[in-house]
Amino acid sequence: MTVELEELKALWLDLRAHVDQLASERQQYYDFFEQASEAYVVTDEHGTITDANGAAVDILQRRKRHLRGKPLTALVALERRTEFRQRLRALRERTPGAERAWRTIFVAPELRTEVQVNARLIERPDSVGGVCWRLEALA
Amino acid sequence: MTTVGAVRELMVKRLEADSLDGDSRREMEVALEELDVMWDELQGQAALLVRENERYAEFFQYAPDAYLITDAGGNIREANEAALELLKTRREEVVGRPLAEYIAADDRVSFLARSVGLMPGGAAQPLAWQAQLQPREGTALAAQFSVRAIPLKKSGVGGLCWLVRPAT
Numbered sequence: 001m002t003v004e005l006e007e008l009k010a011l012w013l014d015l016r017a018h019v020d021q022l023a024s025e026r027q028q029y030y031d032f033f034e035q036a037s038e039a040y041v042v043t044d045e046h047g048t049i050t051d052a053n054g055a056a057v058d059i060l061q062r063r064k065r066h067l068r069g070k071p072l073t074a075l076v077a078l079e080r081r082t083e084f085r086q087r088l089r090a091l092r093e094r095t096p097g098a099e100r101a102w103r104t105i106f107v108a109p110e111l112r113t114e115v116q117v118n119a120r121l122i123e124r125p126d127s128v129g130g131v132c133w134r135l136e137a138l139a
Numbered sequence: 140m141t142t143v144g145a146v147r148e149l150m151v152k153r154l155e156a157d158s159l160d161g162d163s164r165r166e167m168e169v170a171l172e173e174l175d176v177m178w179d180e181l182q183g184q185a186a187l188l189v190r191e192n193e194r195y196a197e198f199f200q201y202a203p204d205a206y207l208i209t210d211a212g213g214n215i216r217e218a219n220e221a222a223l224e225l226l227k228t229r230r231e232e233v234v235g236r237p238l239a240e241y242i243a244a245d246d247r248v249s250f251l252a253r254s255v256g257l258m259p260g261g262a263a264q265p266l267a268w269q270a271q272l273q274p275r276e277g278t279a280l281a282a283q284f285s286v287r288a289i290p291l292k293k294s295g296v297g298g299l300c301w302l303v304r305p306a307t
Contacts, residue, residue: 025192129201132202
């Protein structure tokens with residue numbers, strides 16, 4: 001029984017070390033994303049927000065937990081939404097000539113911010129994994 | 140490969156063979172059940188972290204900005220898609236090469252001089268300056284370099300994270 005217990009202990013320590021390594025990598029990735037001076041938002045291919053860093057939260061003027069799950073389009077000024085959707089669709093469908101950068105207006109209660117957006121598709125072998133956005137508030 | 144399940148089964152068989160009294164056997168069985176639960180929880184944690192790391196790695200790879208990670212020697216360890224586009228090169232050609240190779244000759248000395256002393260420890264806040272970027276093909280272009288110290292994946296030792304944007 002002692003041999004089996006030793007073996008169990010070794011397996012446990014291996015898995016524990018693996019989890020610690022993964023957690024350390026996760027923290028590094030998180031810091032990279034969160035501490036970036038640029039404002040980044042990640043959405044799925046339809047534009048639903050999956051993540052936003054601190055700089056993006058400042059521009060969008062919403063709490064992070066209120067951003068997750070919300071369509072990015074819903075934060076765009078009403079008069080610019082159709083254009084935003086069309087551009088996103090063109091990007092997602094890889095329409096020839098589709099632009100990756102354009103200007104739009106984001107709205108928050110009592111605030112309108114003109115923003116330069118720059119989008120890039122997350123490429124997966126057989127599909128589009130989502131979109132990475134950089135937001136830059138224009139003075 | 141030996142798994143915790145296989146070891147557990149072996150222990151149960153041994154339990155049956157051993158002449159343990161009823162109480163001792165029940166205690167051992169309960170301990171094994173608890174071990175199963177803890178093992179599953181730890182595996183679940185690992186799976187969750189793997190998924191999160193994949194998600195962040197995708198973000199790094201497909202960020203709209205060009206990012207490069209260099210080691211203490213100034214050699215490129217990682218380059219994302221936007222960086223490869225900017226440098227007009229392929230990943231296998233850039234990884235392991237000194238970043239200074241992609242700086243125009245006239246700016247290389249001052250670029251290296253500025254880079255010295257950024258590690259270890261490094262500045263918490265990004266430092267920024269302009270230099271002429273020399274892609275693998277074509278003419279040099281003015282670019283804004285923003286650099287901050289980061290720990291390198293796995294090793295945890297210091298590295299530098301470079302954000303490179305064409306100067307406007």
